[in-house]
Structures are given as structure tokens and as C-alpha cells.
Amino acid sequence: xxxxxxxxxxxxxxxxxxxxxxxxxxxxxxxxxxxxxxxxxxxxxxxxxxxxxxxxxxxxxxxxxxxxxxxxxxxxxxxxxxxxxxxxxxxxxxxxxxxxxxxxxxxxxxxxxxxxxxxxxxxxxxxxxxxxxxxxxxxx
Numbered sequence: 001x002x003x004x005x006x007x008x009x010x011x012x013x014x015x016x017x018x019x020x021x022x023x024x025x026x027x028x029x030x031x032x033x034x035x036x037x038x039x040x041x042x043x044x045x046x047x048x049x050x051x052x053x054x055x056x057x058x059x060x061x062x063x064x065x066x067x068x069x070x071x072x073x074x075x076x077x078x079x080x081x082x083x084x085x086x087x088x089x090x091x092x093x094x095x096x097x098x099x100x101x102x103x104x105x106x107x108x109x110x111x112x113x114x115x116x117x118x119x120x121x122x123x124x125x126x127x128x129x130x131x132x133x134x135x136x137x138x139x140x
Contacts, residue, residue: 003099004092006131007113007121013038016045020056020077023048034110036119037083044112044119046083056082089114092121096131099123 012026013036023035033050090111113121
């Protein structure tokens, strides 16, 4: 089985020129924990995880802030400050065992799937656990 068969095609992304509040909104709305960051041409620049966003939020935001103040503060934080620029990518034709090995060795929760230099999907630990659990891909 190949990565293409279990990846999420056309994942939610955000452009690198946006702010951290945009990533927070995407994660909340789409119920995802990883958002690939792309440039204006759609090339992969990095990935922001919930952990990355939390790290930035803790460093930038006062604990006693209201939700509104938190949103305002996050809107001032550029995505470049939150993203992980060292991204391990994978080909859609790679075996899923290679995806699992890379995620385990690199201690990462997702792999952007690229083809011809463009982001075409994402495979996450959720996808791999679903496969192991025998959950049909349509319901994941």
C-alpha cells in the first residue's frame, strides 16, 4: 500500500504571509492538528502543529488575557515565528511503512506529501492509526 491511498488530499493550508490567528482558526474549524504553510506559488515552506502554536502562544500571550485579547495578540504573530521550517516530505508513491518509519524516527505527527515540488496531500499519525485499526478511509 502507498501513501497516496491513505493521505488526505488537498489539505487545509495557510500562506506564509498570514498570522498565527489564521492557523488557530483553521485548526479549530477543520479539527486538524497540522497545517502546511505555503508561499504565494503554493510551494511548501513549513508546517505549523498545535504544539508549535501553543509554544508561540505561551511566549506571546499573557495568561490572564481574555479570548478576545488572545485573538488580537495571535493576529500580530507572523506564521514564520510559529512554523517548523525543517519539514520531512514524502512521495505519494512511497510505501506507507516508510511514512510510519519516518514519522517514528523524526518524532513528527505528519508528513506533507509532495509531487513535482507541489503539496498534494498530508499523511498523519491519525491516518496510520486508522489503517491499523481497519477503519475504512472514507470515514477517516
